[in-house]
Amino acid sequence: MAGNGQGQGREVLRAVHYRTGEAVTVTLENGLIGSIGKLEGISGEEAASLPIVAPGLVDLQINGYCGLDFNTLPYREELASDFIRKLWQEGVTSSYPTVITNSAEAIEEAMRSIADACRRDAAVEAGVAGIHLEGPFITPEDGARGAHGRAYVGPPDWELFQRWQEAAEGRIRILTLSPEWEGSAAFISRCVDSGVVVSIGHTAATPEQIAQAVAAGARMSTHLGNGSHPMLQRHPNYIWEQLAQDQLWSCIIGDGFHLPEQVLKVVMKVKGEQAILVSDAVALSGLPPGEYDTHVGGSVILTPEGKLHLAGNDKILAGSAQMLLFGIRHLAKTGLADWRDAWEMASIRPSAFMGLPSAEGLSPGAPADLALLRHKENGIQLVGTYKSGIKVMNREALT
Ligand SMILES: [Zn+2]
The missing domain is CATH 2.30.40.10 (Urease, subunit C, domain 1)
Structure with missing residues (x-):
């Protein structure tokens, strides 16, 4: 085969x-x-x-595709195998399946299941460049927390993280957290020393806390401009601070629904070659338009244009339903980037950032x-x- x-x-x-x-x-x-x-x-x-x-596409943040979901437990045995093969239909040759905030036991089970799949199937081992764990050490505040369950959010815990990393057999390569918790800087240093990329996201941190996180080794922003409060003090705030921190690479969702063109343009101008496209696609991505029932978000609508929103309110997004190709086309169509640059934002740039051999293009x-x-x-x-x-x-x- x-x-x-x-x-x-x-x-x-x-x-x-x-x-x-x-x-x-x-x-x-x-x-x-x-x-x-x-x-x-x-x-x-x-x-x-x-x-x-x-070069093949590399997705640093993807929760699922075509009904395959890394955030619904237990996994079917074929989940990761089917997922990796489905991604080939989208030009994605390496990815970081993303597991979000959940109970400690559920995260451990997810990590173990992905590690098992990597051992069972060489295609999964080759396609999963690592696991992205998004949470649970994020902000408890509404708005910035996004769809992450409040009950499981808490301060960074090295023992717990080690338990998950062992279950994953060392495959957790990206950890999204908020540096607003006490002890964040020491925790970030330990993660970085162990080879994990620390990314700032779903945060209510002060600019000082962001700066301390960067000094401790944080190097990425998770979907900058999303998973944030609907109202923010004009300045200073955590968005300006992350834009201004030269050592932070910015991941952005380029589907045209998550960020307006002005924001995409500014992030790309400020970050230059440190701007990366991610899909942040949820399991409904790749499915036909229509109304779907989800166990977390209730009823949601996927429009023919590709926007995924709550059934009761078309202003509230229910995650991204688009893959990297869609984001590349969006940047090219709007004139925000030459298509070749947009392509590199979703291929050699994430590879270079993560130190993958595919960075050579x-x-x-x-x-x-x-x-x-x-x-x-x-x-x-x-x-x-x-x-x-x-x-x-x-x-x-x-x-
Ligand atoms: Zn998120």
């Missing part, structure tokens, strides 16, 4: 390099890019018929995790995906 392991054979791909626009040959060898060179002796017409090749020695694309009238379309040198998705025949 395709995608269970690493590509053993050698394959030569003819495509247009997403960045340079040049026709190239990409040699895939043993799961890696062996070489990449200019494709000689090709007519303009022939070059125009080639797909575009780009289309270079010899980098993993052969690739997306094949074509320009269509409604923006860039995915037509194929390679994971570890194996073609795991091919939509060309259908187009």
